[in-house]
Amino acid sequence: MPKYYDILESNELVVLHEVSNLLASSLDLKESISRVFELLHERLGFMKGILTVVNQKTLLPSIKVSYGINSKEFESQSFKQWELITAKVLKSRGPMIIPHLDDVVDINGLKNFDTVLDESFICLPLILGDEIFGTLAVDFLFRDDENLQFIIKLLDIVGLLIVQELKLKKLLDLEKESLRKENVSLKEELSEKYDIHNMIGKSKVMRDVYRSIKQVASSNATVLIRGESGTGKELVAHAIHYQSLRAKKPFIRINCAAIPESLIESELFGHQKGAFTDAFETKIGKFEAANGGTIFLDEVTELSPQMQVKLLRVLQERELTRVGSNDVISIDVRVIAATNNDIEKEIQQKKVREDFYYRLNVFPIHLPLLRERSGDVLLLAEHFLERYNKENNRSISRISSSVSEIFSFYSWPGNVRELENCIERSIIMCNGDILLPKHLPPSIKALESEHDVYTADKLSLKEKVNRYEKKIIIDMLDSVNGNISRAAKSLNTTHRILGYKIDQLNIDVNKIKLA
Ligand SMILES: Nc1ncnc2c1ncn2[C@@H]1O[C@H](COP(=O)(O)OP(=O)(O)O)[C@@H](O)[C@H]1O
Numbered sequence: 001m002p003k004y005y006d007i008l009e010s011n012e013l014v015v016l017h018e019v020s021n022l023l024a025s026s027l028d029l030k031e032s033i034s035r036v037f038e039l040l041h042e043r044l045g046f047m048k049g050i051l052t053v054v055n056q057k058t059l060l061p062s063i064k065v066s067y068g069i070n071s072k073e074f075e076s077q078s079f080k081q082w083e084l085i086t087a088k089v090l091k092s093r094g095p096m097i098i099p100h101l102d103d104v105v106d107i108n109g110l111k112n113f114d115t116v117l118d119e120s121f122i123c124l125p126l127i128l129g130d131e132i133f134g135t136l137a138v139d140f141l142f143r144d145d146e147n148l149q150f151i152i153k154l155l156d157i158v159g160l161l162i163v164q165e166l167k168l169k170k171l172l173d174l175e176k177e178s179l180r181k182e183n184v185s186l187k188e189e190l191s192e193k194y195d196i197h198n199m200i201g202k203s204k205v206m207r208d209v210y211r212s213i214k215q216v217a218s219s220n221a222t223v224l225i226r227g228e229s230g231t232g233k234e235l236v237a238h239a240i241h242y243q244s245l246r247a248k249k250p251f252i253r254i255n256c257a258a259i260p261e262s263l264i265e266s267e268l269f270g271h272q273k274g275a276f277t278d279a280f281e282t283k284i285g286k287f288e289a290a291n292g293g294t295i296f297l298d299e300v301t302e303l304s305p306q307m308q309v310k311l312l313r314v315l316q317e318r319e320l321t322r323v324g325s326n327d328v329i330s331i332d333v334r335v336i337a338a339t340n341n342d343i344e345k346e347i348q349q350k351k352v353r354e355d356f357y358y359r360l361n362v363f364p365i366h367l368p369l370l371r372e373r374s375g376d377v378l379l380l381a382e383h384f385l386e387r388y389n390k391e392n393n394r395s396i397s398r399i400s401s402s403v404s405e406i407f408s409f410y411s412w413p414g415n416v417r418e419l420e421n422c423i424e425r426s427i428i429m430c431n432g433d434i435l436l437p438k439h440l441p442p443s444i445k446a447l448e449s450e451h452d453v454y455t456a457d458k459l460s461l462k463e464k465v466n467r468y469e470k471k472i473i474i475d476m477l478d479s480v481n482g483n484i485s486r487a488a489k490s491l492n493t494t495h496r497i498l499g500y501k502i503d504q505l506n507i508d509v510n511k512i513k514l515a
């Protein structure tokens with residue numbers, strides 16, 4: 001005859017395994033614990049179960065899940081006893097085990113368990129560390145002492161599994177709350193960050209830009225922002241949104257160049273479940289997500305002429321249909337578009353439809369090249385110095401005059417973005433108090449002595465290509481401390497070819513090594 005011990009030992013493991021699976025299967029604790037009670041009923045003949053959870057603020061227990069107890073019973077005398085026991089267990093933080101309920105006569109105020117069967121009752125505190133989360137109480141048929149011991153042992157582990165879930169849930173709730181708070185402050189931060197006053201530059205061209213932003217923000221007019229890469233188009237789009245009445249609503253950016261042609265329509269307008277092979281769920285598009293707010297179509301001329309036609313309708317009617325659906329959805333979205341391409345040329349080449357262009361070009365804003373705003377370069381440099389000082393915990397007090405000089409003759413092909421990256425990088429390179437030429441990225445530093453060549457605007461194609469090639473090689477050499485073999489490897493060329501280029505382009509490798 002196998003002893004209970006053997007049977008239970010293996011049974012116990014199976015049950016525990018199932019319990020932990022159930023608990024892990026859903027984040028809805030109520031649901032998973034109900035299923036745990038069901039399982040305990042099926043496997044071990046438990047008849048009733050109650051899980052109470054302590055409110056962490058008031059420390060009062062409330063029933064989170066009950067099993068096998070009907071609403072009438074909640075009113076009954078025996079149920080009052082359950083409540084009493086729960087209170088005692090919470091207070092003493094120790095378990096209460098009653099092997100034979102009908103033996104209980106007036107101990108600890110317990111009586112009137114109106115049972116006819118020989119039932120046992122267990123109530124355990126759910127404790128993790130020194131925190132009490134609630135209680136787990138069950139009621140089941142008494143078989144013998146050995147069985148009872150094993151059930152106690154089993155329940156102890158079930159309780160531990162549950163309390164871990166409760167703790168997890170609590171952490172998740174806390175995290176959700178802090179995420180929510182973070183989101184609120186992030187939004188505030190964003191509207192501050194994108195405040196027009198945080199845009200740097202006093203040049204006449206920039207003052208015109210600020211005026212345009214103010215003028216257009218309060219309207220719903222479509223805005224087309226033009227300017228080369230890194231001139232601040234996205235910043236302007238943000239500024240318009242955060243200056244407008246839509247500031248508290250979403251600002252959604254979509255980079256039209258980054259999404260494959262086959263996906264763009266569903267990205268913008270959403271799709272109905274089953275609209276195409278991978279459309280497993282109905283999905284809303286960016287336009288619907290931006291409802292009430294602003295959509296920013298970056299690199300807008302990269303859209304195909306077919307997509308332009310579809311967008312035209314949205315721009316005109318403020319209506320769209322999801323891919324695979326016939327329902328017309330009205331939207332209230334402000335459209336801001338941006339491009340760094342030559343649209344007039346693209347119209348000639350039939351890459352951009354003329355009607356589309358006119359729809360977008362309601363209120364154009366043009367952002368100047370950084371080198372056309374020479375007075376702003378140093379202002380921006382100071383601004384980024386302050387910002388990246390803070391971000392990197394540095395306290396570099398100023399930019400040396402030789403650096404200022406280099407900055408003002410450098411042509412900044414990457415515009416404000418390049419200047420920003422340059423400062424960020426230089427701050428990391430600088431250990432002292434003043435930003436010196438040696439801290440600058442090599443491509444700028446190397447031009448220190450030949451600035452006249454670099455600023456010369458009328459360079460031939462060959463000269464421009466050389467200049468570009470030189471920049472690439474210098475940057476790479478710099479990142480490997482002037483090691484030509486490693487630079488060659490990274491650039492996917494040979495030591496010999498790179499050595500030849502270095503000679504030809506007059507690159508001073510020793511200077512890079514010393515930097
Ligand atoms: N006037 C400005 N004041 C402060 N920062 C600027 C300004 N213009 C651009 N920037 C910064 O330069 C970087 C590039 O700007 P971004 O708007 O992304 O350019 P674009 O979209 O035209 O490529 C961003 O980090 C942006 O914050």
Ligand SMILES: [Mg+2]
Pocket residue numbers: 230233234298
């Ligand atoms: Mg951009």
